[in-house]
Amino acid sequence: MVEVLYFAWVRERIGKARESVETNAATVADLVAELRAREPRYEAAFADTSALRVALDQELSEFDAALSGVREVAFFPPMTGG
Amino acid sequence: MVEVLYFAWVRERIGKARESVETNAATVADLVAELRAREPRYEAAFADTSALRVALDQELSEFDAALSGVREVAFFPPMTGG
Amino acid sequence: MKVSVQEAPFDFAAEMAGFGVGRADVGAIVSFTGVVRDDTGRMQALELEHYPGMTERAVTKITEEAMARWNLADALVIHRHGRLDIGEQIMMVATAARHRGDAFAAAEFLMDYLKSRAPFWKKEHGLDGETDWVAAKDSDEDALKRW
């Protein structure tokens, strides 16, 4: 079970800010594949992962990173602070 | 006749901040040669002109610059503002 | 060192009043203030979303990195989130160091970082009611590469 968070247009496209996901995905990419298979709005949000960033337990990470031991996964577009 | 100004340790070495100088010097270097010939304190101040800067009518200039038409000549060490 | 991620406005003058003061080893203080700009004349406000928890952690970590890398006497980062009007201050960075080169470099590094690696997302609210997420700029990503 991981807590999945969405920010900015990813949050808007999926229609929620966070959800608990029951998964055995080994990597972030595997989790993305499971989410895309759920519903068109997930498919729309994850259509181009090169336009997305991922953080694992609040540290920036990569889509091929392992999920074992991770409790919080966040998906969002490239940051635009400052 | 030009007004000659001295700043920082040049002023201290020569012992005055400014003076009017009667000269027909063609260039700054010629003026320096005339001043050096006056007294040891001028000789001491102008011993190494590579350690000095010159401004003509309040614009940074060079020692080989012409003096014709110049009313104010200033000698000083490299600046250390900021 | 101070890092704050907050919705409320900050008081630039008050923040700077005590910054780097009373230390004989501080010769240079640099500040940067980001202001909401309207390039098009069609913007009403800017909305900043952030990632509570991660934002504070990430900004604290990078500020500690800047402190060590440029041997700063002090550093300050305040970044707002929420809705901001045109002309409002979005964020500020301040650095204090012995020499100006370190103070400038650290402030620029922190800005380049905050623009492209801190979890903030800007949304523009137009006068016409339309909203648009601001796209990340390659130039901001490139700016980070010089460090």
Next chain:
Amino acid sequence: MKVSVQEAPFDFAAEMAGFGVGRADVGAIVSFTGVVRDDTGRMQALELEHYPGMTERAVTKITEEAMARWNLADALVIHRHGRLDIGEQIMMVATAARHRGDAFAAAEFLMDYLKSRAPFWKKEHGLDGETDWVAAKDSDEDALKRW
């Protein structure tokens, strides 16, 4: 644009309060403050001599050059002369621009210029009563070459 060469202290907060404010095209404001530093623990005060007339002219000219070169919305330079105690503010520079790159570059350029081309000379007064003219640094001269 404002340039001031003065003996009196300046009020950083008051100077910054109205700087670059109320313009929709200003997104970035940078400030630099120079503070009298004592690296040795043996200094009592710093004395700044300047060239009345030329200093104002030279600083105004270079500030105008910075305004044009980096397309600044505003620029401010205040430089003090006379006797200053450790910890006192010597000078400040502020720049306002659309983008942070211009604001930072112009502020650094102005500082590099003020350090090596503006007619100011620093003399250190030691606790032991000795005085020493501060020698120009090659690094300050070199810094200017990047522009």
